[in-house]
Amino acid sequence: MTIKKGDVLSKVLINELVAEGKSISRLDNLVLFTAYTAPEDVVDVQITLKKKNYLEGKVVQLHHPSPYRTEPVCSYFTLCGGCKWQHVQYPTQLHYKEKQVSDTLDRIGKIKLPPLSPIIGSDATYQYRNKLDFTFSNKRWLYRDEIADLTTNTNGLGFHLPGRFDKVIDIQECHLQAEPSNSIRNWIKSYALDKNLDFYNVKEHSGLLRNLIIRTTSTGEVMVIFQFQYKSKEMLLLLESFSKAFPNTNSIIYFINNKKNDTFHDLEPYVYAGLPYITESMEGLQFRIGPKSFYQTNSAQAYVLYQQVRQLAGLSGTEIVYDLYTGTGTIASFIARQAKYVIGIEYVEAAIEDAKANAELNHLSNISFYAGxxxxxxxxxxxxxxxxxxxxxxxxxxAGMHENVVRTLLTIGAPKIVYVSCNVSTQARDLQLLDEKYKVVSVQPVDMFPQTAHVENIVLLELK
Ligand SMILES: C[S@@+](CC[C@H](N)C(=O)[O-])C[C@H]1O[C@@H](n2cnc3c(N)ncnc32)[C@H](O)[C@@H]1O
Structure with missing residues (x-):
């Protein structure tokens, strides 16, 4: 039977979860991708795309729900696009993340692999993020009943609709970050609606309120970062009222951004109240996080990840260690007490400044950092x-490592390489090149992002 776009295939069995939050069903000689389905679901699927080797479709009816399903907690599930696996029980999510790692390493890496170590799950499966980024919009996404109602207020503060730079879903509750995240965002939105402040219009590049970032630490500190398009009296009143309403906020920062894009790495941060940073702590080490600093977004799992890295590195205190792509130097600082000397390299200069400051704060004198x-x-x-x-x-x-960097690693010939990756496909590609001199000794997936299809993977390589 030839299948065309628009056809409905009935009683299709969903086989497994794969990358990017999709599921696959194996038909005779084709693979069908669907979303928001679970292994062992039986569904009717309408074909939305037909290619030579695969089909894509949307579910129009669920006949038999999978035994691996669970009730999604979020009311924006399927609309927001952020946590695509919420309808799947956590052990099943972990199983398929592990499978994604072994399948990808086999398919792309095509190298000899030891048995995979079981994936390390996250204790917190919700409220695990320490940073969320919200956008103000004066043309938020409207639900059907709201479109019909001419009195609907179209201002909103929330997340971009997947693939839509101009549409924002207004969010009342996000389950990814613990309180006071929801309270802070909702207070700011209510205040802005109440005072009739201008929400941003991305197409016209107009409006005062652009963006809001809430950062938290495992030690209970909170940083709130505002992006305004211009400086104004209303803006200062908002900051003043906010700081009174949330007096325990450790750091209130704002940027004035009148560029067309909403990145602020090239802009001056203004500290409205508190300190210019918040402080995260890990194993007695302190990490100062400024508004522009990178820090792993799941603090608790970052600790698990780093412990695994340190263990795989097998340090005895005599080793020279290079920490490539060091970011703000957290791995470098974390392992420094077990190494003779650590060199961290990273191309964001501001991150290297943070890395140096953090090493100093932690009295680590056996580290140096280089930017480029x-x-x-x-x-x-x-x-x-x-x-x-x-x-x-x-x-x-x-994107993985540049081919020249992989070649340099081969020339250096260090006895051990610990390769941490947030994208197993590019890791597999790099491992294939490293196979010239290195064998994979250990593969350890770690789940940093429950409810999503993302998986972090650590590979230990040793010289052959
Ligand atoms: C996955 S993050 C690593 C974070 C860090 N290891 C940590 O745990 O916090 C990757 C880092 O590589 C840096 N980076 C990206 N491309 C680079 C390049 N071509 N040269 C050097 N650093 C780069 C990014 O700025 C980012 O900090």
Whole structure:
């Protein structure tokens, strides 16, 4: 039977969960992708896309629900696009994350692998994030009944609809960050609605209120970051009222951003109240987090991840360790007490400034940090001026390592490489290149983001 777009396939069995929050069903000679389904669901699916080797479709009827389903907690489930696996029980999510790691390493890496260590799940499956980023919009996403009602207020504060830069879903409750996150966001929105403040219009590039970021720490500190398009009396009144309503906020920061995009890495932060940073703590170490600083978004699982990294690195106190893509130097600081000397490299200069400040704060004198693009910094010349590494820890962005960086790692030939990755596909590609000299000794997935399809994976490599 030839299948066309628009056809409805009846009683399709969902086989498994795969990357990007999708599920697959294996039909005769095709694979069908659906979303918001669970393994062993039986569903009717309307085809929305037909390609040579695969189909995509949307579920029009659920006949038999999977035994692995659970009730999603969030009222924006399927609309917001943030937590696509909420309808799946957590042990099943973990099972498929583990499978995603082993399948991807097999399919793309095509290298010899040891048995996978069981994935380490997160104790907190909700309220695990320490940072959420909300957008103000004067043209929020409207529900059907709201469209018909001409008195609907179209201002909103929340998350972008997936793939829609111009549409924001107004959020009353997000389950990803603990209180006071929801209270703070809802207070600010009510105040803004009450005082008739202008919410941003992205198409016209108009409106005072642009963006709100709430950052928290496991020690209970809170930072609130506002982005306004321009400075005004209303803005100062909002800040004053907010600081009175939430007097325990440790840091209130604002940026004036009249650019077309809402990134603020190139803008000056103004401290309205409190300190210019909040302080996270891990194993007695202190990490100061400024408004522009990167910090792993699941603090508790970051600790688990770093413990695994340190254990796999097998440090005895005599090793020279390179921490590549060090960010604000958290891994470097975390392992420094078990190493002889640590060198951290990262291309964001502000992050390197934070890394240096944090090392100083923690009285770690056996670390140095260098800012620059990895492929330009980690060169033969760098190696001839610095002690050669016994262990290399590498934690690149989703794109993985630049091919030249992988080649340099092969030339360096450190006895051990610990490769941390948030994207197993690019990790698998890099491992294939490293296979020239290295064997994979251990594979340890860690779940940093419950309710999503994302998975973090640590691989230990040793010279063959
Ligand atoms: C996944 S994060 C690593 C975070 C850090 N290891 C931690 O646990 O906090 C990747 C880091 O690589 C940095 N980065 C991305 N591309 C880079 C490049 N070409 N050269 C150096 N650093 C880069 C990013 O700025 C980011 O801080």
């Amino acid at each position: 693009d990895m492929k330009d910094i980690l060169t033969e010349s760098f190696l001839s001026h610095h002690p050669r590494p016994d262990v290399i820890i590498t934690d690149p962005p989703r």
